[in-house]
Amino acid sequence: xxxxxxxxxxxxxxxxxxxxxxxxxxxxxxxxxxxxxxxxxxxxxxxxxxxxxxxxxxxxxxxxxxxxxxxxxxxxxxxxxxxxxxxxxxxxxxxxxxxxxxxxxxxxxxxxxxxxxxxxxxxxxxxxxxxxxxxxxxxxxxxxxxxx
Amino acid sequence: xxxxxxxxxxxxxxxxxxxxxxxxxxxxxxxxxxxxxxxxxxxxxxxxxxxxxxxxxxxxxxxxxxxxxxxxxxxxxxxxxxxxxxxxxxxxxxxxxxxxxxxxxxxxxxxxxxxxxxxxxxxxxxxxxxxxxxxxxxxxxxxxxxxx
Numbered sequence: 204x205x206x207x208x209x210x211x212x213x214x215x216x217x218x219x220x221x222x223x224x225x226x227x228x229x230x231x232x233x234x235x236x237x238x239x240x241x242x243x244x245x246x247x248x249x250x251x252x253x254x255x256x257x258x259x260x261x262x263x264x265x266x267x268x269x270x271x272x273x274x275x276x277x278x279x280x281x282x283x284x285x286x287x288x289x290x291x292x293x294x295x296x297x298x299x300x301x302x303x304x305x306x307x308x309x310x311x312x313x314x315x316x317x318x319x320x321x322x323x324x325x326x327x328x329x330x331x332x333x334x335x336x337x338x339x340x341x342x343x344x345x346x347x348x349x350x351x
Numbered sequence: 352x353x354x355x356x357x358x359x360x361x362x363x364x365x366x367x368x369x370x371x372x373x374x375x376x377x378x379x380x381x382x383x384x385x386x387x388x389x390x391x392x393x394x395x396x397x398x399x400x401x402x403x404x405x406x407x408x409x410x411x412x413x414x415x416x417x418x419x420x421x422x423x424x425x426x427x428x429x430x431x432x433x434x435x436x437x438x439x440x441x442x443x444x445x446x447x448x449x450x451x452x453x454x455x456x457x458x459x460x461x462x463x464x465x466x467x468x469x470x471x472x473x474x475x476x477x478x479x480x481x482x483x484x485x486x487x488x489x490x491x492x493x494x495x496x497x498x499x
Contacts, residue, residue, distance in 0.1 A: 205430065205453060206428065206442070209442070236418070236444060237416075239444075240444035241446035243416065243446065243447075244415060245393060245468065247418055249442070267392060268390040268391065268393050270384070270390065270393065270395055270468065274420075274440050275440070282353065289354065292423070293354060295355060296353055296355055296384060296385075296390055297353050297388070298388060298390050299392060305353060318420055322392040322393035322470035
């Protein structure tokens with residue numbers, strides 16, 4: 204059935220981030236939509252952020268476009284250019300290869316939720332605030348290439 | 352600015368559908384998000400349906416995945432399998448090449464809105480209820496290939 208039954212999925216807060224970078228996303232609960240619906244041309248996740256949680260470390264994708272739609276609650280979008288509050292119905296989008304990072308922080312006292320969508324070949328990416336990048340095969344390493 | 356300023360865009364109800372198939376989408380008002388944000392790996396549109404309007408003729412994509420997120424109001428998702436009401440926060444997704452069509456109809460007495468996203472190479476597609484297909488180069492023709 205094409206209506207996605209999110210209630211049938213148990214959310215996960217798993218992350219591949221090495222410590223201490225995993226701590227900020229401990230309150231990020233995600234459900235993968237794309238495999239549930241059989242999508243192969245895009246990635247899509249439903250994400251809930253507990254109060255204080257981050258959507259990710261502040262990052263960008265070299266080869267993938269991203270789009271985010273706020274569903275409930277509020278979050279602060281943090282970028283080099285400043286901070287923007289996102290509310291239900293707001294849409295944010297980042298074209299591939301911007302080279303400047305973004306993430307959301309839930310600074311409210313209630314959960315917030317959004318859908319995050321990505322499309323592209325799935326390449327490497329960078330982080331704005333920490334000594335980390337991810338490689339084309341999805342590994343987290345230091346900027347000099349050494350592993351964590 | 353990655354937050355998409357939809358208020359800066361004038362909605363359009365233009366369609367390439369030949370008559371009489373254009374009538375059902377006269378109350379469909381769309382704003383393209385992808386070009387506004389510089390996205391090239393996915394298509395994304397914000398769509399408002401007036402009461403009675405359809406999102407499209409009932410269709411499928413051969414080579415593109417689609418995902419839809421309801422933002423406001425209600426619409427009825429119509430498919431071979433039946434009808435499903437979609438409400439704000441609901442997500443529906445269609446993998447490429449399903450071969451059975453879908454569309455939304457606003458049967459309520461108020462506007463509804465959603466975001467529609469697609470990704471893939473952009474190929475041809477089919478229609479469930481009418482003698483029409485669209486070709487890989489985006490032309491609407493009869494199922495025997497003759498033009499309208």
